[in-house]
Amino acid sequence: MDILIWILVFLLTFCIMEFMAWFTHKYVMHGFLWKLHKDHHHKDHNSWWERNDFFFIFYALVSIGCFVSWSFYNVWIGLPIGLGIFAYGVAYFMVHDIFIHQRFKLFRNANNWYAKGIRRAHKIHHKHLGKEKGECFGMLFPPLKYFNRS
Template sequence: MWIHIFVFILTFCFMEFMAWFSHKYIMHGFLWNLHADHHKKDHDSWFERNDAFFIIYAVISIIFFLLWQNNILEIGLAIGLGIFAYGCAYFLVHDIFIHQRFKLFRNANNSYARAVRRAHKMHHKHIGKEEGECFGMLIVPFKYFKQEFRKK
């Protein structure tokens, strides 16, 4: 039981690295064509081509659920749930809190919330795929926290 909890937490934490890595080297790399509309909206749809990345990670999570269900990988459930939980956290922070795709959490105004918003705003100041910064989501550079504390 404890190993499953440990693997779940480890997977969730590892997904922050995977989000950073895939954002920096895949989304701003060879799959920029899917991510570009997230930086420069060139359509009228609520959906973005960038949303395909949610589907990719959902499929990976489902694969781990299936590996567990078919007794191929005992910790597959913990890994699948860790990926799923990170996806939920990412959706809440990125799509709902930062980009306000649903009008929720508009009044969140603590130091962490302001630092995350500022880091993401700095990422979006670059419209092209080069010269980006702040590719992570839940963990942002400490300088944004320092800016928030200086304002107080």
């Protein structure tokens, strides 16, 4: 298969995952699976692990399924899709769990326009402790209005 097609499928998958993260966050996490996401907005335990982390495991399993389809069943598209989901998961983890929520003490001094916009958008999302009245459900590409302030 042509490498350009693989790269395009990978990039398209990565971008679609931002939509999937937004959709899952808005309609699943703040919807019928709020019980799993609630501890992310209002921590009710002393554990480093959150029930919310089950969503990460779900997408990891989807990515692994794509790798399995490529490796064992020779479905070529499984590799670039699996890698796109994996790459988005890594980016999401770095931005959300490490940079924003400081689950590991890294990137604490990042202060460029993108970092400020991401922080601002996520802070607005977390100002509501309940599942209703939420806004800004995406992660890597929040609305431009959060980048316009200095």
